[in-house]
Amino acid sequence: MARKHSADLPLRLDNQLCFAVYSTAHAFNRVYKPLLDRLGLTYPQYLVMLVLWERDGVPVKDIGERLFLDSGTLTPLLKRLEAAELIRRTRSTEDERQVMIALSPKGEALREKARTVPQAILAASACSVSELMAMKSEIVALRDRLNAVLGE
Amino acid sequence: MARKHSADLPLRLDNQLCFAVYSTAHAFNRVYKPLLDRLGLTYPQYLVMLVLWERDGVPVKDIGERLFLDSGTLTPLLKRLEAAELIRRTRSTEDERQVMIALSPKGEALREKARTVPQAILAASACSVSELMAMKSEIVALRDRLNAVLGE
């Protein structure tokens, strides 16, 4: 062996893409926090609201598939959104196993206040929309490859 | 207004870089999980060990700055690593405020078992080292811009 620990380059934190992603997710969260505080939402709650603003009245399962979250995370989160009167939770009559999530008037109204959030994030990112979209595509492709490995 | 919600493209989940980063971090975590289970570590604990394997005997503050984590996260995490006999926590004699973190022999030995982790992650990522490094650089640059916004 040439030198002590000479083969540890892959173990170096600075070399690891995963830590870059992990620490960037936290950085995003910290930037979002003051913006979402004004809406009374946490970031995961904001994601659920984004799903509902795109399509209202969906089962919990659909939200979970969209956000890659399970019922252990979503059930209490949705109960908090219900307690905040932003959504309603009702058992489906066709399939009694499903809980359907629907926006309340208050939840729909919140969309207006949320419109200012994306541009504030864009400004904090300090780069062009096209650059952001390119990065997003690369990262999503990576995520999908990782999830594919988990799927088999 | 042309059409209902025609101006909501920025609110669409599919367009958001942050969600891409967020969901990729979770995907990485799920890939790491079975690998780190064999080491008896969680991912954040693994990050702390990476820091210590690079430089042993550092104060908690340094670990926090490196990983972007505060004492509310690190104190209990480090106590668990101490309970697992991977590290030792001792008050600095020069500055009694500081708690110095040092690897135990068991913690040093774990480095050998950890050497197989990065290549397993590389395989799951299913792309070349140069592509990964390029992505990492872009994401780190983004993270640093986000953190810069928070800093003022």
Place this chain on the structure above:
DNA sequence: CACAATTTGATTGCGCGCAATATAAATTCA
């Protein structure tokens, strides 16, 4: 030296994130 300001870490409380388990409804199929 005295005393205020700063630094470092610990503590508490809350909201995820997820594994494991439970339960009930729906579906499959023998």
Place this chain on the structure above:
DNA sequence: TGAATTTATATTGCGCGCAATCAAATTGTG
């Protein structure tokens, strides 16, 4: 049809992640 299996959600427990607060040690200033 009735049993076995699958599906959708709920519950529990644990480990972060972070804001807010606190205590102790150190530093800076006059």
